[in-house]
Amino acid sequence: MNFGVDEVRPAVVAIxxxxxxxxxxxxxxxxxxxxxxxxxxxxxxxxxxxxxxxIPVVHLLTLYRSVEEIRTNPFWRTRAEDPSATRKNVLKHNLWGLPGTQVIPELLDERDWVVNTKRRYDCFIGSDLEFTLKNNGINTLLITGVNTNSCVLATTTAACCRDFAAVVVEECVDTMDGPEAHAAALTCVRAAFGWVMSGDEAIAAVTGRGGMR
Incomplete structure (x- = not known):
């Protein structure tokens, strides 16, 4: 598989x-x-x-110190004022100390890396993700997580713009905004920002030795 890099050095970015x-x-x-x-x-x-x-696993975790860190975003402020919005609880989401800020335990391993300074859809903004990746020689990202049409899409776009090879693992992403938004986000990725593959295909492509158990 040609990802456009001289030597594939992968990591999972789990959002x-x-x-x-x-x-x-x-x-x-x-x-x-x-x-x-x-x-x-x-x-x-x-x-x-x-x-x-x-293949190392990097967990990106949204974590806010205060409501003000959230409501600085103008669009998010409007979502909190719309009771019909899927993101109407945005000003209550993943505040410091709340149980929602915990990675699902069965998905976290002591060998994983955790970057818990994510505060916007783009996982690179305001976090040390790029520092972590580049200082460990990573050039190819296997991206999983939630939501396909916001954090996954924004991070895949940002990864492409930072010259990482970006692969979205199709069965490992989803969104609360419905199947049409999910499909549209994957279409955008395929068209302009990276690859969309199954987990089997992604592991085979970056290792050259088969897929998943």
Whole structure:
């Protein structure tokens, strides 16, 4: 597989696989329960197989110190004022100390890296993600997580603009905004920013030795 790099040096970038999206008992911006279960199961399988292949896993975790850090964003402020918006709870989402800020336990391994300074859809902005990747020689990102049409799309776009090869792992991403938004985001990725593959295909492509168990 030609990713346009001289030597593929991959890492997983797992975006917001936390209880704030995926645990219906505490989630402030939840995926529907059935979708949450599917995302957790797919990511668990994919991440386990990446670790077995010595591909590092980086968890990106949204975490705000205060409501003011959220409401500085003009559009988000309007979502909080619209009771019909899927993101109407944005000003309550993943504030410091809330249980939603915890990575789903079954998706976190002691070998993983955690970047918990994510405060916008683009995981690179205001975080040390790029520093972490470049100082570990990473040039190819296998991107998973929530939501396909916001954080996943924004981060894939930013990765492309920073000259990383970006691969979105199709069964490991989803959105609370519905299937049309999910499909449209993947179409945008394929057209302009990177590759969309299954977990099997992604592991085979970056390792050259088969897929998932």
């Amino acid at each position: 917001d696989l936390h209880r704030g999206h995926l645990d219906p008992t505490v989630a402030t911006m939840p995926l529907p329960a059935e979708q949450s279960e599917a995302v957790i199961a797919a990511n668990r399988r994919f991440l386990d197989n990446c670790r077995a292949a010595d």
